[in-house]
Amino acid sequence: MPLLLDADIQPIHWAIAGAAMGVFVVSLQFLANRSFGISTGFETLCSLFSRQPYFQRERLKRRWRLPFFLGLILGGVLSAVMAGGIETSWALGRFDALIDQGRGFKAVWMLIGGFLVGFGTRLAGGCTSGHGIFGLANFEKASLVTVLCFMAAGVASTQLIYRVFAG
Amino acid sequence: MLFVFMIVAGTVFGLLLSRSGAADYDYIQAMFLFENEQLYGILCVAVSVAALGFWLLKKSGRTVTGEPLNCRPKPSHPGNIYGGLLFGVGWSMTGMCPGPILVNIGEGKLYAICAFVGAIAGAYSFGALYPRLQRWLGLPAMEEGPGQG
Numbered sequence: 001m002p003l004l005l006d007a008d009i010q011p012i013h014w015a016i017a018g019a020a021m022g023v024f025v026v027s028l029q030f031l032a033n034r035s036f037g038i039s040t041g042f043e044t045l046c047s048l049f050s051r052q053p054y055f056q057r058e059r060l061k062r063r064w065r066l067p068f069f070l071g072l073i074l075g076g077v078l079s080a081v082m083a084g085g086i087e088t089s090w091a092l093g094r095f096d097a098l099i100d101q102g103r104g105f106k107a108v109w110m111l112i113g114g115f116l117v118g119f120g121t122r123l124a125g126g127c128t129s130g131h132g133i134f135g136l137a138n139f140e141k142a143s144l145v146t147v148l149c150f151m152a153a154g155v156a157s158t159q160l161i162y163r164v165f166a167g
Numbered sequence: 168m169l170f171v172f173m174i175v176a177g178t179v180f181g182l183l184l185s186r187s188g189a190a191d192y193d194y195i196q197a198m199f200l201f202e203n204e205q206l207y208g209i210l211c212v213a214v215s216v217a218a219l220g221f222w223l224l225k226k227s228g229r230t231v232t233g234e235p236l237n238c239r240p241k242p243s244h245p246g247n248i249y250g251g252l253l254f255g256v257g258w259s260m261t262g263m264c265p266g267p268i269l270v271n272i273g274e275g276k277l278y279a280i281c282a283f284v285g286a287i288a289g290a291y292s293f294g295a296l297y298p299r300l301q302r303w304l305g306l307p308a309m310e311e312g313p314g315q316g
Contacts, residue, residue, distance in 0.1 A: 116285075
């Protein structure tokens with residue numbers, strides 16, 4: 001089974017999708033007074049079970065990201081249903097064509113990559129949403145630095161995987 | 168009320184991520200390989216539209232309910248560099264940034280559950296190591312934290 005977007009389902013045009021996301025971020029601030037940023041939600045989740053002082057901070061007492069996370073999952077469900085129904089899948093597009101090592105390898109790969117996403121976004125204080133969209137639009141210096149770093153590292157990593165090792 | 172609002176908001180944003188390519192492994196790789204303009208276009212337009220919107224919001228300084236606007240910039244610190252670099256590698260490996268991890272779980276991608284577990288472990292390790300990382304890297308005081316992004 002292919003990924004969701006393929007020859008049959010074309011993505012929303014970038015200008016429309018981008019404008020919608022921009023309006024979304026501003027609306028979240030105007031309607032709910034919440035500054036957009038998804039990665040902090042991983043800390044909110046940790047605050048549910050951890051007694052570490054870091055997760056008991058006053059700042060993590062606001063838990064709006066939990067229902068937001070639930071919504072993100074529902075958005076994925078809805079998208080798959082509208083595309084013809086949900087099917088569980090391990091399909092990973094180009095990864096499967098390049099690295100055909102089975103599910104165990106993919107699971108470990110995703111665990112390590114996911115760890116870097118969780119640790120890295122929290123160390124940087126935000127991710128593609130909080131720094132990439134909200135932070136840049138709010139003219140934050142921290143966001144500009146972070147975005148330049150994650151884009152550079154992403155380019156280097158993918159180029160290494162797909163052009164050097166695979167070359 | 169806020170609970171329901173946030174579920175709806177998450178669903179809308181999740182759908183946007185799913186149908187724009189931002190939660191699609193191949194589109195992420197195509198972006199990092201400079202093969203496709205889709206995600207660069209989205210980021211540029213989203214930032215431009217949001218910047219314009221925030222400029223207007225800040226002129227009034229109030230939300231819809233009349234509350235003072237709360238959008239203070241996140242702190243600037245060396246973690247922006249180190250964390251950004253680590254996250255970039257993770258994003259390239261998984262093809263997912265934090266939002267799309269959840270969206271992919273909803274789409275039925277089973278490997279996204281592994282990425283989710285990894286991300287929670289990563290965030291937990293960061294929090295548990297914060298006092299030490301703060302000294303080594305010069306991060307903000309714990310109460311302030313690295314930024315609520």
